[in-house]
Structures are given as structure tokens and as C-alpha cells.
Amino acid sequence: MKKKKINETVSVVWKYSIFGFFALILLSWVASYLLDRGNSLIATIESAATAITAAAVFGAGYFAYKELSEIENTRYMDIADRLFGELNSQENIEARRHIFQNLTGKPEDALEKLSAEDRDAMKKVLNSLDRVAFLTRDGWIPDDLILPWMHPMISKSWEKLVPYVLYERERRDEPYYYEHAGELAERCQKWREENLSEAARENKWIKVKNAL
Secondary structure (H helix, E strand, O other): OHHHHHHHHHHHHHHHHHHHHHHHHHHHHHHHHHHOOOOOHHHHHHHHHHHHHHHHHHHHHHHHHHHHHHHHHHHHHHHHHHHHHHHOOHHHHHHHHHHHHHOOOOHHHHHHHOOHHHHHHHHHHHHHHHHHHHHHHHHOOOHHHHHHHHHHHHHHHHHHHHHHHHHHHHHHOOOOOOHHHHHHHHHHHHHHHHHOOOOOOOOOOOOOOOOO
């Protein structure tokens, strides 16, 4: 589909270039004849050819820009769709709900008491944040397009999990343990500071079981 669209764009560029070429030859020859009859037709054609070359380059550049813009917008939509699917899968929603409602205490005290369900939910949420971090790194999609709807999930998840991540980094001597998830949380925090009031940045914790 994209290849067909690009071929159509190239065809349009050539059509306009050829039409412009002959139109400029005619106009240049008429202008030359009226202003200076000593100019030869060959000189006029050479001048027109130079002009149409510049016009063709400009036209090709414009159409290429339009094509790239459409491709970029398509890429943004694809990434945004994958992010939505990742964060809003039933599995990840349930995992976040579990840690929001059940993860408490300091990791050095609570770690031994964690159930298999607790650990599974923590790993699912951390892996989900890592995937989101990968899909949004290096400016693949602007933060201003995605963080307005993603920031509550990222911020609340990281607030619950960061003590455990830092504890595991130190215990394992692995400073890169869920490093990308941490970088995502930092970007999210920066966006919240720039766009939300202090009161709005405070995460609220719902005590109701199985809240939507």
C-alpha cells in the first residue's frame, strides 16, 4: 500500500514537472521576444531548463515532505495503538490493580512475605513498563501525544514498585535492573511537573476491592 502511494506521488511530481517545463519555455520565449529580440531560442530554452530544474527539485521536495509526514503520522498511530493495547490488556490491568491494593511496606521487610501472586503481578507490571519504555524511547513518538493518558498508570505503578526495584538493584548489584522502566517514570514525572498542579500530581489510592 505504501509503495503504491509513493509511486503515485512520483508520477504526480513528474507530470507537474513536465507541464511546468513546457509552460516556462513558452513564457520565457515570449518574454525574451518582447524584451530583447536578440536573445536566441536556445538561450531561452537553457534558461527555462534551469528554472524548471529548480522548480522540479522544489516540487519533489514538497511532495516528499508530505509523504514523510503521512508516514510519520501512521507510525505514531501504530505506536499509540500498541501502547494502548499493552497498558489496557486485561492481564496488565489486573496486575496493576493487585499491586495498588496489596503492595505495602518496605521491601526489606515485605519481600519474604510476598505471595506468588504478588510477585507475578509485580513482574507483569514491571515488564509492561519496560515495553512501554522501549516503544517510546528516542523520540519515536512525542511524549505530549501519549503521556496525557498514560501518566496515571505509569506514575502510580512506579510509586508502588520503585522501592522494590531500588532494593533489588542494590541486592543483586545490578544498577541496570529495570533501568528503562525507571527512565520512563522520570520522563513521566517531568511531564506531570510541567503540566499538572501539585495537588493533581498526588496519586490517589482506592481502597475498594475490584474497583474499575
